[in-house]
Amino acid sequence: MKDNLLLKFSHDWEGLIKSPANVLVAVSTGVDSMVLCDLLLHLPLKIRPEVSVAYVDHQLRKQSVEETAFIKDYCQKKHLPLYHYTWPKKDHPQTGMEEQARRMRYAFFEKVMLQNKLPYLLTAHHANDQAETILMKEIRGGDLKQLQGILPKRPFAQGFLLRPLLNFSKAEILAYAKQHQIQYFEDETNQQDDILRNRIRHHIIPQFEQENPLFLQHMQDFSEQLQDLFAVAAVSVAKVKNDLKNGTGYDLAGWLNIEPYMQRILLKDLLAKNGTFSKKQADQCLKLLLNPKKPQAQIALGSDYFFVKSYRSFKIEQKKPQAENISDKPLKLAVGKWYSLDNGARLGVFLKDKVELLSSDDVLESANPHFWLRHRQNGDMMRFAAYHQKVKKILIDQKIATERRKQLWLLVNDQGEVVWIIGVKKSDLSQASLNDKMQYIVVFRNNGRKEV
Template structure:
């Protein structure tokens, strides 16, 4: 086994000469074999080896005896030893975690603190090839995304240094034989035989059959995991190009906006991967596991013939489509408030979105009025004016057209998102005649003379909307 692990370490470059290595040791065969192996190469690699044991306080005297056992072994092997206790029962109650999840979080918090205290470069864990099989199978069964089925990494950043798993190339049987040949005593955790825990069920009920089909399955799965991880990294780099060209990220508030035509032009596999990168951004790398149905709903939203569609995703995430524009946001979808303001000549009103609308009387007719200025003969307008939101049944007589048209139809023709229609400013006179859908459609103008007093309306949109 030693030769196999030596080759694995050198091939992946996970250990360097002169480092301080912190070894997580529970007292079981895996961690003690790892501690013995690293101790055997410490002179060759000029390593400082330390062991850390964590008492989770879940098995009373038995778990305390495990820690004492490891302490005695470290004294015999001349290895520095650190032990710490954590209160898993309290932590799971405070944070609503399961026992296994709470124990793991607290254990890794301890590892991080000890690494910092002793300036360790590496945290070494005793996960082996059979553990990798279990991990891949569990993730394959429980998760929908290919990137989540890569197995445990051989090495990754952790704390002030990195975490390594030197035993991923060997099986549990290899480790037991190593312990036997080196006369290493170890302790068994009785909870490892309880099939109520999912991982134990895979270990006890699934692996034995798979091993009969392929005794070297641990090597096969480890090779598969390495290949998939490398391919995942490449595909993620390609998906970043999708994001760069079609997606905008906002921090305050946290929001993502995408241009649907540009996004949809990329190969579907990259769209799907970009979708999950967006989720990682929104959830800060801790995105909830989504089912195939969630993913499918997203792509149905993109291809929907309806111009305005929305979806509710887990953890309060909302997906909204507004024509060719898609939005991911956490803000709750609330009905916007309607408004109505009186407006006399010489006055200005500020609207809820920060835009402004001003009314003035002028004797000079501006030939270059543009889309944000409306002019009409003031003698045909009843004051005061009103600036308000749309009402059911609103109609306008558009400039240059015979007859009237529904304001609702104009919004649809102009592809105004449904959410914006409810707060779009509409200007009427005192009799309720719609003069202008601000910045969008002008009502019939009474320019019957070249001289006289004119009403000039000027709509100042927010700078970000221009």
């Protein structure tokens, strides 16, 4: 038994790690992790890793004192470095014990890896764990990506988390431990049916195995096939995202032109990259993108995240509270002086013959030099030769996003009328040298960068 099982383990191990390495093994003193340690220590020398052990005393059971003494003795006899942490009872939560304990363990494992420059963490998840996890995900949600179950290898800390026993059943592990007299401790809570995983373990999986003895292998095959499909899909999604990338967001017209299935997949990928959001929220975002009657809007996703649709583009952004730094107080412009705006742009009022223009400069000619510079205010009107128009309507017509409107600079005359929305639209008061009274010129120099 040992030779056959070790041969299978050796083959799987070489598929996970191409060369000998230092590994940290998460050990609970249960049969799974103790068998994993034994298999690692009996690998052929050319592929055998340097093994360190990480153990957490949760202080949840009386026998934890005995278990802690056992693992210390085991590591001493095997000459294995042991990293031990005791979880103080005062830190135990009132609810959600299982999840909080898991978070605490992995935080400890990560700390050990970083401090000791260990590139791999190993856990003893096996084929039964895989089947239990997939069934739990199906019962609780049905998200296809979650049905991949437990991955054999994923990034963790500065290295990777490996599960080298995924192709081994619990029965194989128990048989190995019995034949080779491997000492371990049984957690009595594993026999209770008060949690979903245990109910699946004790009642559902045995029924599936009665129907088909290859059930566990089929579940592992199912997981591997899904992993392959998602890997292929990720390449396609990455290409589409790159093609649609538009500044800080994604091109809406381009998104509307792709197939509906790719629209949904891309949207789901964007949401997944920014947090954990519900299917209902994803459906709301999809509905907004497909609604031409709402050219700009945003959906609160939680945790200060927002899905933002803004005319030609869409994006997910996290808005952080910040102090207001935009003043509505007009700034009087002096003749012959440049004023810095945003992103390196400049604006100034000059006598016509006192400034050398560049081909990319945008200008407005004027009979007088009295101008002020400020941001938009409620009720702003823009002056034209024959009429006035609300600045708000101009910005809507130009499809200027709400956030961008707050940042725009306005050139205002003596009467408080807007004569130029910088980078967007200017009045027709400039006669371009047809009127000798136009002695002054307002210059917007933006080095050719497109504003809107």
